[in-house]
Amino acid sequence: MKLHDLAHGRTGDKGDTSNISVIAYRPEDFPRLEAQVTSERVAAHLGQPSEAVTRYVLPKLCAMNFVIRGALAGGVTRSLALDAHGKCLSSVLLEMPLNPRGAG
Template sequence: MKLSEIAHVRTGDKGDTSQISVIAFDERDYPLLFESVTADRVRSHLGLDHCSVRRFEVPGIGALNFVLVGALAGGVTRSLALDPHGKTLGSQLLSLPVHARATTAWGRLEGGGEG
């Protein structure tokens, strides 16, 4: 299954740093986010091998917050890249495959593979 099936994102950017919050639609899916959405997977999925990606856990609201330093090619107003804003990165992150080992809050039973 894709991340977009169990979570939504909120994004922001400042200078060359983007921030993406991944928030579970249902808090019962937070353990799946915690296990599947790692800093290394985010870096790889977004093609940001040149960036520092840090993950912060916010279990009280069922969320993970990622800070991507160096992700915006110098900053939104300085970059020649096409639309490198945090919104674009957040939308791209929602296509990340997640690996479920249990029933999600929506009742889907996943067998541990890429759904």
């Protein structure tokens, strides 16, 4: 099972910082997402240093927001990357595998 089976996402950017929101489709799946989609796992999945990723949990929205500093290779005006805005990062994150048993 992958993250996209239980949630959808949106990506934003500001300078060299990306943020990715992960929103559960169903409220009953949110505790599982909260347990498994940690800052450390997101950093590892995206190939970022763990200290660059901060997770904000929004339980009333059944959502989490991940702020990833230094993720955009300098940002829109400086990066030579194909996706300088980092809009595809939510799609990349939603491919993250989840533990089928529901534990972290």
